[in-house]
Amino acid sequence: MANLxxxxxxxSYADIEVIHDVTLDIAxxxxxxxxxxSGCGKSTLLRMIAxxxxxxxxxxWIDGRVVNEVxxxxxxxxxxFQTYALYPHMSVYRNMAFGLKQAKTPAKEIDQRVRAAADVxxxxxxxxxxxxxxxxxxxxxxxxxxxIVREPEVxxxxxxxxxxxxxxxxxxxxxIARLHERLATTMVYVTHDQVEAMTLADRIVVLRDxxxxxxxxxxxxxxxxxxxxxxxxxxxxxMNFFLPTxxxxxxxxxFKDFNPEGRVVGIRPEHLRICDGESNLVSxxxxxxxxxxxxxxxxxxxxxxxxxxxxxxxxxxxxxGTVLHFQAKVEHIHLFDKESGKRIPxx
Amino acid sequence: xxxTDRQRELLKHRIRAALAWVIACxxxxxxxxxxLTSFKTELQAIAVPPxxxxxxTIENYVLIEERTDYLRYAWNSVVTSFGGTLLGMLIAIPxxxxxxxxxxxxxxxILLWMLSTKMLPAVGVMMPIYLIxxxxxxxxxxxxxxxxxxxxxxxxxxxxxxxxxxxxxxEILEASQIDGTSTFNxxxxxxxxxxxxxxxxxxxxxxxxLWNEAFxxxxxxxxxxxxxxxxxxxxSSPEGLFWAxxxxxxxxxxxxxxxFGWVTQKQLVQGLTFGAVK
Numbered sequence: 001m002a003n004l005x006x007x008x009x010x011x012s013y014a015d016i017e018v019i020h021d022v023t024l025d026i027a028x029x030x031x032x033x034x035x036x037x038s039g040c041g042k043s044t045l046l047r048m049i050a051x052x053x054x055x056x057x058x059x060x061w062i063d064g065r066v067v068n069e070v071x072x073x074x075x076x077x078x079x080x081f082q083t084y085a086l087y088p089h090m091s092v093y094r095n096m097a098f099g100l101k102q103a104k105t106p107a108k109e110i111d112q113r114v115r116a117a118a119d120v121x122x123x124x125x126x127x128x129x130x131x132x133x134x135x136x137x138x139x140x141x142x143x144x145x146x147x148i149v150r151e152p153e154v155x156x157x158x159x160x161x162x163x164x165x166x167x168x169x170x171x172x173x174x175x176i177a178r179l180h181e182r183l184a185t186t187m188v189y190v191t192h193d194q195v196e197a198m199t200l201a202d203r204i205v206v207l208r209d210x211x212x213x214x215x216x217x218x219x220x221x222x223x224x225x226x227x228x229x230x231x232x233x234x235x236x237x238x239m240n241f242f243l244p245t246x247x248x249x250x251x252x253x254x255f256k257d258f259n260p261e262g263r264v265v266g267i268r269p270e271h272l273r274i275c276d277g278e279s280n281l282v283s284x285x286x287x288x289x290x291x292x293x294x295x296x297x298x299x300x301x302x303x304x305x306x307x308x309x310x311x312x313x314x315x316x317x318x319x320x321g322t323v324l325h326f327q328a329k330v331e332h333i334h335l336f337d338k339e340s341g342k343r344i345p346x347x
Numbered sequence: 348x349x350x351t352d353r354q355r356e357l358l359k360h361r362i363r364a365a366l367a368w369v370i371a372c373x374x375x376x377x378x379x380x381x382x383l384t385s386f387k388t389e390l391q392a393i394a395v396p397p398x399x400x401x402x403x404t405i406e407n408y409v410l411i412e413e414r415t416d417y418l419r420y421a422w423n424s425v426v427t428s429f430g431g432t433l434l435g436m437l438i439a440i441p442x443x444x445x446x447x448x449x450x451x452x453x454x455x456x457i458l459l460w461m462l463s464t465k466m467l468p469a470v471g472v473m474m475p476i477y478l479i480x481x482x483x484x485x486x487x488x489x490x491x492x493x494x495x496x497x498x499x500x501x502x503x504x505x506x507x508x509x510x511x512x513x514x515x516x517x518e519i520l521e522a523s524q525i526d527g528t529s530t531f532n533x534x535x536x537x538x539x540x541x542x543x544x545x546x547x548x549x550x551x552x553x554x555x556x557l558w559n560e561a562f563x564x565x566x567x568x569x570x571x572x573x574x575x576x577x578x579x580x581x582x583s584s585p586e587g588l589f590w591a592x593x594x595x596x597x598x599x600x601x602x603x604x605x606x607f608g609w610v611t612q613k614q615l616v617q618g619l620t621f622g623a624v625k
Contacts, residue, residue: 074527098523
């Protein structure tokens, strides 16, 4: 159990700075998800916490102790890798026991801890197997088991579900959530998948180009994104952006002091509702319908050629090329500065 | 007559197989001729046209057995080629580990530079090395040969091991670092087991290369630490060219390593084709 603090962290490779002044406090027992597009520095940050990358500048504190110069094994962290990184030449049991053996833990205690972890992860029947003889999901559970037996202060997950198929991903995600509930240990979880971030996180940290764009609870980020990047990154399918010029003539009356100059309007696909031509906010030509079973994703083209999507429960009956009208509730309309992408306090 | 695609494929396959056989026979012929000659009398050995059918005699072998101490030379060959390989491996494994997993910007250059020393003609450093061995009292000792063997093979085995080690996923080593292994344990418990096949092939290749090494064994050894190669060389010079006896001693020099190569060929091929099939 420990809190984790990143204090003005910088990371450079040769002359290229990839992490720029990241400061972050993670409370004891919190599950924080780092999310962002590839190359945003989220994995680098995680690896710096693990001790696998040097810290160019700044301090990392774990449980009130600066760990910059502490070896990975002495930081009280355990890491689960995307590629599982199991020792292929050792049985499941030995994989899980390896770290404890290195720490010269008594054999009896090793056995206890390995069996307890195997029990939690339903791996008891596989203990003598080699990783080669396991499925991807089982391998990832072994990797998690290897982390658990070390009883770390902080769990680090580096895109642990990326190599699993869709169904397993959902299941393993659930297992990680349960695990967090049971252990109540601090966890840092890196992913590029915003669904994982939304479902698992106590707090999401959105990163871009080595900087924190925004942090907050999943719903915070969903409802009040600080900028257009976060707005598009969180939520699926991603938020639609409109130039104010394509909005219906009466639309500006919906906003207080609306000045369309240099603004972008953002509305999520699930927040647009079909309406008549009188109360519309935006109108567009029906271009394509993707039927996904539980809902339909309707693709539309505005008159300036911009594309946007609407999530609809029912497939529109109108043929392709028909003009449809949409509106949205005021609280679902986001305004951003066109240049900086920054959120403009709401209408 | 038109051939179907299948027939054409079959024909191509047969032509390739026949070609392979021809090349293999060409390559094997000198060895076969050496073995045949070793069972001839000296007169038969120089007969024109060459004799393919004759009454074999083992008198050459008997003579060698009487005149030389074959077993001692063979033992020297074993000790120096295995010893040189072992010493080389002891240096190369940690070095290749460092280069593969903690590379610097110059790692590739260092490897190339090491390899470039193989292009240096050995005769160019013969005098200094001879004098060093002389000063240290190491002339005609197996120790000198083992050290030199280890060093001359080092660039090649390091390059091969480096390539094998790089195939080990980095995450596995990182996981072991988080698990708290020391560098020594990391090499012994993780890297060696994972690269075992590659290490074995590299060692075999090194043994074969060292067994056949001629220059340094002839220069630095004579009666005490001489290897089989030196024995063969000693047969050719002082006594003129006696083909049958020379063939017999050559056969005796080659036989152990050919058998060794035959037994370990699967591993050996893997070592020779490293990087080619991944």
